[in-house]
Amino acid sequence: MAQSLFEEIGLDKVSEIMAVATAKAARKADELGLPHAEEVNGKWVFRFPDGSSKPFITKGDVRESEVQIAAPKTVPASKGKVVKRHA
Structure with missing residues (x-):
């Protein structure tokens, strides 16, 4: 049975490759003026x-x-008054 990428090259190497690719993508997004996803006070926002x-x-x-x-x-109680509604 074939090994997964994680098993074949190790978690540390996979993490390093992913970090480099993420940084490259972030730089490219900045160059294009695109936003990044960011969590602010528990809400997700696009940060430009x-x-x-x-x-x-x-x-x-x-x-x-x-x-x-x-x-x-909800309509406030009429307190016994007849309320007419206009259509």
Whole structure:
């Protein structure tokens, strides 16, 4: 049975190769003005080379927004008064 890459060259060498490739990709992204993913106060954001950031919008965020939109709005109690609603 064939060995995996980790078994064949060792975890330290694999980690070194991955670190070099990640640094190269980060430099290229900076050159192109592309953002990096970064966690800030428990939220993930796109961090741009100029220092600005923009939050990720996840499927969970979209679902949460949809639930809030679809939830019925609460109306203050009428306290026994007849309330007419105009269509």
